Amino acid sequence: MKSAVKFTLIELLVVIAIIAILAAMLLPALNQARERGKASKCVNNQKQVVAAQMLYAGDYNDYFVTVANEDPRWSWFVLLAIKGEVPDYEHHALSYLTIRAMQCPSAPPWAYNPTNSYATAYVGMYGMLWMKPAPYLGRETYADFAEIIPSSTPPYFIKISRVRRPSELPVLADNSNCWNKTNESRGYVTPDGEEAGLPSLRHQNRCTLTMGDGHVDSRSATELWNQPFKMKACTADGIVLSY
DSSP states (O other): OOOOOOOOHHHHHHHHHHHHHHHHHHHHHHHHHHHHHHHHHHHHHHHHHHHHHHHHHHHTTTEEEOOOSSOGGGOHHHHHBOTTSSGGGGGGOOOSBOGGGGSOTTSOOOOOOTTOHHHHHHTTSOEEEOOOOOTTOOEEEGGGGTTTSOOSSOOEEEEGGGOSOGGGOEEEEOEEETTTTBSOOOSEEOSSSSSSEEEEETTTSOEEEEETTSOEEEEOHHHHHHSSSOOOOEETTSOBOOO
């Protein structure tokens, strides 16, 4: 009768050490693969947002909704959301796209906040361009568009046909909160760093963003700064990069 195979303590420790070394070698590769999957999902989400914006523009006289100034009821994602997904603003939702598609998979998720309507309407979404005077834009106030959705505190809209070089105009981007220095997304993105939302290098030091002609791109901080529509960038945890 054969005796049972026995291992010494040293042999067991050697096996455990080998397993630990292999795990240490494989985990970074697995994490990178997971992040590449999230980046791919992010690209797909942004394409869906722009498709919803185009549907909105088709229904509302060629206007592309951006960010409501001061009044979250008219923010882009509230208007595009499916009815019932944003309880405080349900009567403003026009049912173009589910909220899940409006969030970066690498960012903290959006959640309804019954005690903070501002947070409900802004925190957790991709950053839509906050309209500011710029040579590429046809800046329109809601006063010129009041027959569609009357509002006393109007947002700005882009009229698509008045954008001169849409392939150079970022309209949607990954973003982080550079006020609070967090990975928390905001519902808006700005080019100059005056506001909380800046393009975020969330995907392996690159930012996913969508241009006015609908194409989605991935850019580094240097590429964001050197593009025709200059934009500062921040790290995933909201630290603004200097240039």
